[in-house]
Amino acid sequence: MALATTTTSTSLDFGPAVALSCRECGARYELGPSFACIECFGPLEIAYDFGRVTREQISQGPANIWRYRSLLPVPVDVASKPNTEPGWTRLVKAGNLARELGLRSLHVKDDSGNPTHSFKDRVVAIAVEAARNFGFHTLSCSSTGNLAGAVTSAAARTGLDACVFIPADLEQGKIVMASVYGGKLIGIDGTYDDVNRFCSELIGDELGDKWGFVNVNLRPYYAEGSKTLAYEIVEQLGWRIPEQIVIPVASGSQLTKIDKAFKELIALGLVEDTPYKIFGAQAEGCSPVSAAYKAGHDVIRPVKPDTIAKSLAIGNPADGPYVLDIARRTGGGVEDVTDPEIVEAIHLLARTEGIFAETAGGVTVGVLRKLVESGRIDPDAETVVLNTGDGLKTLDAVSDQARPTAVIRPSLDAFRAVVA
Ligand SMILES: Cc1ncc(COP(=O)(O)O)c(C=O)c1O
Numbered sequence: 001m002a003l004a005t006t007t008t009s010t011s012l013d014f015g016p017a018v019a020l021s022c023r024e025c026g027a028r029y030e031l032g033p034s035f036a037c038i039e040c041f042g043p044l045e046i047a048y049d050f051g052r053v054t055r056e057q058i059s060q061g062p063a064n065i066w067r068y069r070s071l072l073p074v075p076v077d078v079a080s081k082p083n084t085e086p087g088w089t090r091l092v093k094a095g096n097l098a099r100e101l102g103l104r105s106l107h108v109k110d111d112s113g114n115p116t117h118s119f120k121d122r123v124v125a126i127a128v129e130a131a132r133n134f135g136f137h138t139l140s141c142s143s144t145g146n147l148a149g150a151v152t153s154a155a156a157r158t159g160l161d162a163c164v165f166i167p168a169d170l171e172q173g174k175i176v177m178a179s180v181y182g183g184k185l186i187g188i189d190g191t192y193d194d195v196n197r198f199c200s201e202l203i204g205d206e207l208g209d210k211w212g213f214v215n216v217n218l219r220p221y222y223a224e225g226s227k228t229l230a231y232e233i234v235e236q237l238g239w240r241i242p243e244q245i246v247i248p249v250a251s252g253s254q255l256t257k258i259d260k261a262f263k264e265l266i267a268l269g270l271v272e273d274t275p276y277k278i279f280g281a282q283a284e285g286c287s288p289v290s291a292a293y294k295a296g297h298d299v300i301r302p303v304k305p306d307t308i309a310k311s312l313a314i315g316n317p318a319d320g321p322y323v324l325d326i327a328r329r330t331g332g333g334v335e336d337v338t339d340p341e342i343v344e345a346i347h348l349l350a351r352t353e354g355i356f357a358e359t360a361g362g363v364t365v366g367v368l369r370k371l372v373e374s375g376r377i378d379p380d381a382e383t384v385v386l387n388t389g390d391g392l393k394t395l396d397a398v399s400d401q402a403r404p405t406a407v408i409r410p411s412l413d414a415f416r417a418v419v420a
């Protein structure tokens, strides 16, 4: 494992971010392309010195993640020269789905509307600013699919080189999205966890001071991008934290940072300190966090993934233990659904709300349904469920049920025969 370094230069501009701090022992380091604590090998995250931040300031910002720049590790003037403009995706009031499930108030945060059709554009946008700060010319990542497309697209926009790594057996939609923007796409014969381990080796051996691996040596910066999902949900609800939220879990980074964002908003006095429950959602075929939660364990036992929810197929999730802590602390939970339940949930969301989710969205909606049916979600509490990706990238999940109702000659009789 590459160790944290303390090298940095005074010309870096990370806005309100002041240091890297170890999530385990609290040791602090100067801002640099580091991700693990020298003292205890714990993960590093960004520490801030927020100035005064007001709702008015935020609401006057652009309709993208840069409206929250004063809460992110990015230069203060980032909005005037943005690398990409993800975020401010729609929060859909899902009355039809709520009625079908028996919930009083439900919203879908639909992140399929981002530039490359997943929430990964948020995290990559922050990582690009870090790569620029550190003078990296190549942007890289280990990816379950969506991240690879977000990285190659952002690299194309910002004039960086891209070289991204994926498991070779991903869905065609993910492969097309990752290759169409140019750059190098390397398929690895193995699982995501093999890809990730290989990238860590590359960093340790030769590339760590040359390439920005957004989710490895730039991970502390990258991860902060997920906070913007929480900021947006709160602002779009009229500056309220939802009482219950269902979030997909692959590495667990997104869920961890949504919790961090709620806590920041409370600490800054931007929102009332109301209780919230966080629920993690996994596919049964890759459910190491859900299994540990159900068994009452603190340690995650890695698994070999086997599920159609390939974007969530991380068998050894880096932030898994933190997901367990958050689920338990907030009174939420972690649950999983089978592949047929994922497909059913994709159809349910499409049929009720007109939203076509990728398999990760099938996982969250399927888990939401399971939580309601088992009485673990309060039907009267304000609930938000995330859809983090676009169904067009995982067509295979539903294509065997997709066909014309009928194929007919263009005649009135033929039409009447099939549409009674
Ligand atoms: C569509 C989608 N949703 C959710 C996630 C989960 O992200 P995390 O690794 O932050 O848990 C991923 C990760 O690749 C993803 O592609």
Ligand SMILES: [Zn+2]
Pocket: 022, 023, 024, 025, 026, 027, 037, 038, 039, 040, 041, 042
């Ligand atoms: Zn430490």
